[in-house]
Amino acid sequence: MKPASPAAMPARLVMGQSALGAVLVAMGDEGIVAIMLGDDPESLHHAALASFPGARPVHDRMADHTLAAVLACIDTPWRSPDLKLHIQGTPFQQQVWQALRAIPCGSTMTYTELAARIGRPGAVRAVAGACAANRLAVVVPCHRVIRSDGSLSGYRWGVGRKQWLLERERAGMSPDR
Known part of the structure; x- marks a missing residue:
């Protein structure tokens, strides 16, 4: 069904x-x-x-x-959310989104690294497409994916929000906290 x-x-x-x-x-x-x-x-x-x-x-x-x-x-993105999610997407999108949720808070990964992590190194563009299709901002952290040169790329909710989230995560994960 x-x-x-x-x-x-x-x-x-x-x-x-x-x-x-x-x-x-x-x-x-x-x-x-x-x-x-x-x-x-x-x-x-x-x-x-x-x-x-x-x-x-x-x-x-x-x-x-x-x-x-x-x-x-x-x-407080460094805390594990207690949310009941109903994540819907294609099997490939689900695979990408599961891998996104495994990226530690305060860390980033390139689209190329993410594609390799899911065993699809040639699917970099498809991985980017799955990130763009993510409907669950923040809790499926597509904001943790960056370009190969380390720069921030498009984010469905705005690059400024992506930058803020990454800075917030890094600040929360710092030893000073």
Whole structure:
């Protein structure tokens, strides 16, 4: 049986503010299906509705708890998040995203290294595509992947946010902390 596409999945939406700007969390019956970052809450809401038609905002204890846990992941990324995720994607995307979650906080890896790690050294572009398709900002840490020359490349939620996240992780992992 084929899993439901994200668009076919009923979603509940909760939104808040973080140091990275607006945060929208989309929750399905089996867990969080998307964490989106942006400057404008209204734009995030429209993007969520485009991805999850029929999604509706909720304001209840579970939604508030989930939002608080996501905000804690942003503020303290060196702590393991206690989030129930419903990660959906192709088998290849799932493989890439699992490898992303294995990159230690405060560390980075190149797209080439990530492709080699999953046993697909010739699939660098496909790995980059899987990173770009990641719907779960921060908790599936595609921000930890950089170019071979060490520079930051495109990030779905903005290169400035990628830089902030990496700096935050490194600061949190420093011995001074």
